[in-house]
Amino acid sequence: xxxxxxxxxxxxxxxxxxxxxxxxxxxxxxxxxxxxxxxxxxxxxxxxxxxxxxxxxxxxxxxxxxxxxxxxxxxxxxxxxxxxxxxxxxxxxxxxxxxxxxxxxxxxxxxxxxxx
Amino acid sequence: xxxxxxxxxxxxxxxxxxxxxxxxxxxxxxxxxxxxxxxxxxxxxxxxxxxxxxxxxxxxxxxxxxxxxxxxxxxxxxxxxxxxxxxxxxxxxxxxxxxxxxxxxxxx
Numbered sequence: 750x751x752x753x754x755x756x757x758x759x760x761x762x763x764x765x766x767x768x769x770x771x772x773x774x775x776x777x778x779x780x781x782x783x784x785x786x787x788x789x790x791x792x793x794x795x796x797x798x799x800x801x802x803x804x805x806x807x808x809x810x811x812x813x814x815x816x817x818x819x820x821x822x823x824x825x826x827x828x829x830x831x832x833x834x835x836x837x838x839x840x841x842x843x844x845x846x847x848x849x850x851x852x853x854x855x856x857x858x859x860x861x862x863x864x865x
Numbered sequence: 866x867x868x869x870x871x872x873x874x875x876x877x878x879x880x881x882x883x884x885x886x887x888x889x890x891x892x893x894x895x896x897x898x899x900x901x902x903x904x905x906x907x908x909x910x911x912x913x914x915x916x917x918x919x920x921x922x923x924x925x926x927x928x929x930x931x932x933x934x935x936x937x938x939x940x941x942x943x944x945x946x947x948x949x950x951x952x953x954x955x956x957x958x959x960x961x962x963x964x965x966x967x968x969x970x971x972x973x
Contacts, residue, residue, distance in 0.1 A: 755908075783961075792965040793909070793953070842908045846961075850897040850916050854961050859908040 750776050751847040755857025762833055762864055770828045770860045772843035778823035779845035783854070784816075787840045799826040833864040868892055871954050871964035880973050884941040888954030888964055891935065895956035898930060900939045903951045903966065912952075913939065944971040 752775040762768050772782055782799040797807045797818050805818035815837075817829040830837055843857040869890050878884045890898070897916040901909035915921045915928040915937070927940040937956075941948055951966040 793963050798960075840906070850957070851914050853897065853899040853911060853914055853955065853957060855911070856901075856908040861906075 751845075751849075751852050751855045752776055753779070753782075753843060753845050753855050753857040755843055755860060757860055758858060759861045760863070762862070764834055764864055765832055767829055767831045768833055768862060770830075770841055770843070770862075772826045772828070772845075772857050774824045774845050777845075777847060779826070780823060782820060782826040782843055782845045784818060784826075784828050785842045785844065787842060789840075793842070796828075801826075830862065833862070835864045838862055838864045868962045869954055869956050869964040871952075871967045873965055874968040875970055876967055877970045877972060878944050880944060880946060880971055882944050882971075884944045884948065884969055884971065886939040886941075886952050886954070886967050886969065888937040888939075889935055890937065890954075890956045890962075892956060892958050892962070893932075893935065894958045895962075897957045898928075898937045899955045899957070899961075900926075900928060900937075901953040901955065901963075902948075903953060905950075909953055941969075944969075946971050946973050 754773045780801045784796045785793045796811045797805045799805045799818045799820040801820045807813045820826040842859040844854045899914045900912045903909040913928045915930045921928045925942045929938045953966045954964040
């Protein structure tokens with residue numbers, strides 16, 4: 750149980766274009782989802798917290814106009830990287846609190862974004 | 866001071882040995898702790914959770930929690946090369962705080 754599905758797994762886009770990443774909770778309702786970015790050999794960096802029906806909360810230093818987050822339903826959160834540039838190339842991972850202390854956060858499979 | 870601290874490693878153990886991964890935390894309000902394993906290029910996956918003082922065993926894995934010392938550990942018995950990964954420790958108190966991870970290499 751408590752599965753989060755993330756798509757796409759890999760995407761290559763041209764500089765200046767936008768990319769949308771979807772994160773769906775398949776068998777539970779996720780009122781809150783989290784978006785992380787991870788550069789090679791570095792730790793997870795929390796970008797923003799996505800709350801269903803309200804505006805996302807962004808961590809310091811994360812541009813909210815560049816990383817648009819929409820959490821329109823209890824099972825879907827999307828991250829759109831707008832006007833992507835090569836420095837945005839990274840591994841983006843979503844996660845959700847499962848609601849239990851046994852399972853904690855469950856993670857999507859991640860999206861490898863390459864901007865060329 | 867980071868809220869959850871881990872030795873970044875790398876930690877290298879021979880196949881069949883016990884790997885010991887350690888974590889300390891600063892938030893005494895943390896209610897539950899988690900160990901995640903992350904293979905290179907993949908997202909983290911949950912190995913174990915623990916919220917009571919003492920040991921919790923699951924197969925080759927044993928998590929240990931000492932709230933008085935604010936210390937969490939993960940022991941991996943009979944380590945296998947497939948255990949080579951980065952292990953993330955996390956504490957939960959209304960939100961999850963992750964350590965930076967310890968890279969483990971199990972050599973055949």
